[in-house]
Amino acid sequence: MAKLLIADAHGHTNPVKGLGAARVAEKFKAAGGWFMALVALSPTSYSIEPMGLEAYKEMIELHIRECSAAEEAGLKVACLAGFHPAEVDKLIDRYKMDPMKVLELGYGVVEYVAGLCREGVLDGIGEVGRQHYKTSPEKALISQLIMEHALQAAKDNGCVVHLHLENAGPASVQLTRVAAERLGLKPSPKIVFHHSKPSMALEAVRLGYSATLPGIPRLLEHVVRELEPIYMVESDFIDDPARPGVVVYPWEMALTLERAVKRGLVSEEYVYKVNVDNVVRVYGVEPP
Numbered sequence: 001m002a003k004l005l006i007a008d009a010h011g012h013t014n015p016v017k018g019l020g021a022a023r024v025a026e027k028f029k030a031a032g033g034w035f036m037a038l039v040a041l042s043p044t045s046y047s048i049e050p051m052g053l054e055a056y057k058e059m060i061e062l063h064i065r066e067c068s069a070a071e072e073a074g075l076k077v078a079c080l081a082g083f084h085p086a087e088v089d090k091l092i093d094r095y096k097m098d099p100m101k102v103l104e105l106g107y108g109v110v111e112y113v114a115g116l117c118r119e120g121v122l123d124g125i126g127e128v129g130r131q132h133y134k135t136s137p138e139k140a141l142i143s144q145l146i147m148e149h150a151l152q153a154a155k156d157n158g159c160v161v162h163l164h165l166e167n168a169g170p171a172s173v174q175l176t177r178v179a180a181e182r183l184g185l186k187p188s189p190k191i192v193f194h195h196s197k198p199s200m201a202l203e204a205v206r207l208g209y210s211a212t213l214p215g216i217p218r219l220l221e222h223v224v225r226e227l228e229p230i231y232m233v234e235s236d237f238i239d240d241p242a243r244p245g246v247v248v249y250p251w252e253m254a255l256t257l258e259r260a261v262k263r264g265l266v267s268e269e270y271v272y273k274v275n276v277d278n279v280v281r282v283y284g285v286e287p288p
Contacts, residue, residue: 004261004268005288006254007035007275009212009232010162010194013066016046018239021066024250025073031251032258033075034288035279037234038067039126039162040081042090045240050087051095056109064121078283080124080162081116082150083109085131085143092139099138106146114153123283125150126162127194144179151180154190160283162194170203177207189282195236195247198227205230210282215253224257224266229273232282233257 008028013021021038028036040063043050048058060081067079083106091097091105116122128150130143147163154161165172173193180187187208193200194212201211212234213223220233236247248256257275260266280287 003032004254004258004271005034005276006032006250006257006271007037007232007279008033008215008235008237008250008253009035009037009192009279009282010039010234011036011237011250012039012041012239013070013237014041014045014239015062015066015069017242020239021069022073024237024239025070025075028250028254029074031254033250033254034276035076035078035283035285036070036250037078037080037124037160037162037283038063038070041238042084042087044090045238050091051097053105053108053112056083056105057112060113060116060122076285076288078123078160078285079121080126080160081109081113081122082126082128082162083146084127085129085146085164088139088142088146089131089135099142103142103145106142107149110146110150110153114157114159117154117157117159122159124160124162124190125154126160126192127164128161129164129194130166132164132166148179148183151185151191152183155185155188158190160190160192162192164194167195167197167200169197169199172200173203173207173209177209192232192282194234196231198223201231202227210278214247215250215256216248217252217256220253220256221260221265224260224270229270229278231274232278233274 043059193204196211204211215233235250
């Protein structure tokens with residue numbers, strides 16, 4: 001069997017605390033990786049104090065260098081930056097920032113990223129969205145407003161947007177569609193529901209969006225037997241050994257799919273559809 005082509009549709013790298021993009025890309029490419037959607041982490045992940053737009057610009061510049069390093073290592077890359085909903089809680093709770101200032105900062109980051117997308121420096125906005133944990137009403141509203149601003153900016157600039165949501169299944173997709181339609185935004189494959197459950201992915205694709213599923217071995221082996229190849233796979237690797245929450249290493253995700261093919265759980269054609277055809281459709285990159 002020839003080496004399978006594998007894409008990581010949502011992952012992170014951290015040159016300050018982790019392996020960094022060059023090493024991650026080398027290891028992933030050796031396992032069959034050809035594409036990564038690299039999403040910026042928060043400023044604090046890179047030991048940058050997040051007090052104002054300049055801090056986020058510094059974070060974004062660091063992330064752009066990481067995307068370039070992954071490309072130099074032989075991967076095709078989509079480079080995204082945004083304002084994670086957890087930033088809202090962090091800025092209000094830890095840094096005691098006024099809620100309206102947080103909203104203004106979130107809007108400013110989205111507009112800055114959208115400008116870089118317009119210039120061709122970045123490929124998308126993300127992550128933006130809603131908290132996946134309990135939070136206060138004003139923080140949830142701030143996150144929702146920033147997400148809506150990002151959806152509009154992504155449409156205006158023709159770029160991808162990655163949504164981080166509460167993962168309540170089909171309801172998460174339906175509620176997001178209602179919010180988008182209030183803005184006059186129709187479903188688009190460039191709107192990606194990140195870290196989806198299978199039921200959420202089915203609803204997203206049914207309505208005209210895209211979805212990524214985490215490449216956890218047990219989940220992935222189940223999904224390839226039960227779900228049509230309508231989704232993309234992601235590692236959501238955070239590249240920080242001091243932090244919990246690593247879903248899977250990108251190269252381990254590749255090995256899981258290789259084992260699934262060898263065991264007859266899934267065909268090579270299915271894997272190609274998920275990891276190449278769907279990625280090309282969403283990101284407009286040239287296939288390998």
